[in-house]
Amino acid sequence: MASLLLRGIPLLRLRLGTRLLAPQRQSICSTTTYEPTQPDENVISEDKTGSTVSSMKDPPVYNRWNDPDYRKWKDKEKEILRDIQPIMFLTKEIIHSDRYMDGERLTAEDEGFVVEKLLAYHPHSEDKIGCGLDSIMVDRHPQYRNTRCLFVVRTDGGWTDFSYRKCLRAYIQDKYPSYAEGFIQEHLKRGSG
Numbered sequence: 164m165a166s167l168l169l170r171g172i173p174l175l176r177l178r179l180g181t182r183l184l185a186p187q188r189q190s191i192c193s194t195t196t197y198e199p200t201q202p203d204e205n206v207i208s209e210d211k212t213g214s215t216v217s218s219m220k221d222p223p224v225y226n227r228w229n230d231p232d233y234r235k236w237k238d239k240e241k242e243i244l245r246d247i248q249p250i251m252f253l254t255k256e257i258i259h260s261d262r263y264m265d266g267e268r269l270t271a272e273d274e275g276f277v278v279e280k281l282l283a284y285h286p287h288s289e290d291k292i293g294c295g296l297d298s299i300m301v302d303r304h305p306q307y308r309n310t311r312c313l314f315v316v317r318t319d320g321g322w323t324d325f326s327y328r329k330c331l332r333a334y335i336q337d338k339y340p341s342y343a344e345g346f347i348q349e350h351l352k353r354g355s356g
Contacts, residue, residue, distance in 0.1 A: 239342045244350070246338070247331060250280050254327045258311050263301045265311070274299045277313060281330035284337060291315045291325050 257263065257273055269277065277299050282288055295318035304310040304324060316322045332351055336343040 236342065236345065239339065240346060240349075243335060243339055243342065243346050247335065250331065250334075254281065254313075258301055258313065258327075266300060266302045268298045268300045268316070280334070281313075281327050282315065282325065284330045284333040285325055286329060286333050288325075291323055293317045293321065293323075294319050 253273075253276060257269065257277070263269065268274075278296070282291070282299070285291060292315060296315060297318045297320075298316045300314050300316055300322070301311055302314055304312050312324045313327060314322045314324050328351060332343075332347050335346055335351075339346065
């Protein structure tokens, strides 16, 4: 093994030597010299005492951050996220964890949460509840068997699924009407996790 390494050293030295001794090549594209159109932003000059002073141009200012409307939007976006993240977290935990088996009814505490924070805001909640709400359950979607979702179980024994994303969108539109459209576009697009 050591002999292999020692055999490679002269080749390495030869490669390094040729790079050090080889003339600098000019790119085909750089037949003309580049001359900046603006003065150099980093200036080295001498002050009155004769010492060298290096000054840099101020860091770039992003006008968007200084725009009060944009700052207001970012602040409101954080507020909305703080508001809905616990709702989304618990909903996803209910649906996707092994906390509930397929077809299992939610506990009273989780059911109250889902009804209050989600189902109450669904655009068609009255149609979903129909003759009356018996319970909320988690089960596989009848058409998309790999997808688990929430179902309303009615007092007459019928049941229907509902989208928690539709509920969240309606919740945001109700509570934050001025910012809802932008927030939904950015954070609740179809397929975003």
